[in-house]
Amino acid sequence: xxxxxxxxxxxxxxxxxxxxxxxxxxxxxxxxxxxxxxxxxxxxxxxxxxxxxxxxxxxxxxxxxxxxxxxxxxxxxxxxxxxxxxxxxxxxxxxxxxxxxxxxxxxxxxxxxxxxxxxxxxxxxxxxxxxxxxxxxxxxxxxxxxxxxxxxxxxxxxxxxxxxxxxxxxxxxxxxxxxxxxxxxxxxxxxxxxxxxxxxxxxxxxxxxxxxxxxxxxxxxxxxxxxxxxxxxx
Numbered sequence: 001x002x003x004x005x006x007x008x009x010x011x012x013x014x015x016x017x018x019x020x021x022x023x024x025x026x027x028x029x030x031x032x033x034x035x036x037x038x039x040x041x042x043x044x045x046x047x048x049x050x051x052x053x054x055x056x057x058x059x060x061x062x063x064x065x066x067x068x069x070x071x072x073x074x075x076x077x078x079x080x081x082x083x084x085x086x087x088x089x090x091x092x093x094x095x096x097x098x099x100x101x102x103x104x105x106x107x108x109x110x111x112x113x114x115x116x117x118x119x120x121x122x123x124x125x126x127x128x129x130x131x132x133x134x135x136x137x138x139x140x141x142x143x144x145x146x147x148x149x150x151x152x153x154x155x156x157x158x159x160x161x162x163x164x165x166x167x168x169x170x171x172x173x174x175x176x177x178x179x180x181x182x183x184x185x186x187x188x189x190x191x192x193x194x195x196x197x198x199x200x201x202x203x204x205x206x207x208x209x210x211x212x213x214x215x216x217x218x219x220x221x222x223x224x225x226x227x228x229x230x231x232x233x234x
Contacts, residue, residue: 022079022108023052026115033119033209034219035128036091036098037136042207042221045086045170046115048104050077057107067092068100087117088205094121119221130159130214131183138224140175140195144231150194153222155210157183164213165189172206172224174199179210195226203228 031044050056056077061070067090077083089100097120103112122128125136134154141148157163164182171177176196180189204226212218 020054021052022054022056024056024106024108024113025049025051030116032219033221036119036121036221037125038091038093038121038123040137040223041088041090041205042223043086043088043205045084047082048077048085049082050079053079060105061102063102070102091121095123128220131212132156133222138193138222140226141229143229152190152192154188154190155183156188157185160185166211168211169209174204174206
């Protein structure tokens with residue numbers, strides 16, 4: 001009887017082990033940046049969710065190009081946990097429609113999970129329509145003599161109809177941001193961005209993506225960079 005009980009326990013334990021499987025889910029695995037300024041870096045966070053019954057191991061991430069990187073804070077996720085992973089995409093001198101499809105290799109499957117990114121790189125961002133932004137890159141700098149930790153920007157509506165504006169990217173952790181919710185026809189509206197105090201001594205790169213209410217549902221991405229230009233001690 002005792003042997004039968006032990007055998008039953010071992011069989012049950014073995015069944016549990018056989019059904020313990022890691023699994024990766026990315027709720028939103030694609031993103032359209034819309035118009036992007038040439039020679040800039042844009043950023044998109046993705047949520048990696050471990051929805052299996054065993055620890056998810058991230059073996060490798062291949063972006064297909066040195067122009068895109070996805071750094072990991074750790075290479076594993078416990079069952080039921082999530083981790084935010086950002087891709088940094090350097091656009092360089094690209095012009096026109098561009099795309100990137102990073103592949104995520106894990107112990108959940110021999111086949112990688114694919115992400116999909118796309119956008120349209122502009123040589124002259126001022127030509128973006130129906131709305132352009134000035135400046136089209138947000139540069140927040142710190143030097144030995146001055147600090148630029150905030151700036152205002154102008155959204156210019158070149159069309160003859162009012163447009164609503166919404167933020168479709170994840171708001172950056174590093175900055176406070178105000179984006180006007182509309183711009184009247186042939187007019188402009190002002191927004192602002194400011195470095196949060198806890199990031200005042202940090203360099204970073206991020207971006208925001210705006211969605212317009214025109215017929216094409218145009219998107220416009222604005223790169224954001226915090227850079228230090230400090231003199232070296234002699």
